[in-house]
Amino acid sequence: MPRVSIKICTTLHTILQHESFDNFQIVHLRDAFIAASANDQNVIESYKFIYRQVVRLVKKGLLKKINKENEKTVIYQKTEQFYQVIFVTNERNGGTKPSSKFQDITDHDPIHLLKERLKESEIDLLTSIGESEEYMQLYKSFPEMKEHLEFMYMLARENSSKLLGQIKAIKSVLAHQQK
Known part of the structure; x- marks a missing residue:
């Protein structure tokens, strides 16, 4: 079976590739994304962007959504497919470093x-x-x-x-x- 390739923002890819970044919440990914971004980032817009990307990765089977029982907390976890996909990185919205x-x-x-x-x-x-x-x-x-x-x-x-x-x-x- 040929390996699938998926486009992803370079910064987001770098964060998700880190082995310690598993079992995370969207706000944690957003905070790491803002901290790692070269451009000024609006917290709300960054959250929306990260949320859309995470939902897309869940639909493709690369991340698994886990609802904790009796809590409102939602955790996302990398699946085995995540490690088998070829990621094609690109800058978010064509943004570049200054x-x-x-x-x-x-x-x-x-x-x-x-x-x-x-x-x-x-x-x-x-x-x-x-x-x-x-x-x-x-x-x-x-x-x-x-x-x-x-x-x-x-x-x-x-x-x-x-x-x-x-x-x-x-x-x-x-x-x-x-x-």
């Missing part, structure tokens, strides 16, 4: 650097919130692990608070710089 000349100019612009840092902190915050929510879900599923899960939950919440403080600080500096 030219090096543009990159050199923006690398020295404090407003641009602050906006980049703000974007990274916001992504980290979303990841941290997702992590703390997952610890709560795990606690409900595995109450015998209460002590460890509570500790990990508190660490994630503390990290979220620190990130929120960083975001507030960066936003206030940006507001001052843009006056």
Whole structure:
């Protein structure tokens, strides 16, 4: 039987090929996609794009959708077919990385650097919130692990608070710089 080839966004392909990226939620894939993307990414548009791609891969049998019992959580898992398909990569929407000349100019612009840092902190915050929510879900599923899960939950919440403080600080500096 000949191997099938499927077109996929280069960034998405790179993330999905990583062996640790299995049993994931769409928001986790979206966060990794935004973090790895060269262009500015809108969180909502990125989610829609990732969702469409995941649904397409599920229909082709490359990913398996798993609904957790008594939870609203949906997990996606790579199937054996995923490892047998030939992926043809392309840039999303024809997007390319910024030219090096543009990159050199923006690398020295404090407003641009602050906006980049703000974007990274916001992504980290979303990841941290997702992590703390997952610890709560795990606690409900595995109450015998209460002590460890509570500790990990508190660490994630503390990290979220620190990130929120960083975001507030960066936003206030940006507001001052843009006056």
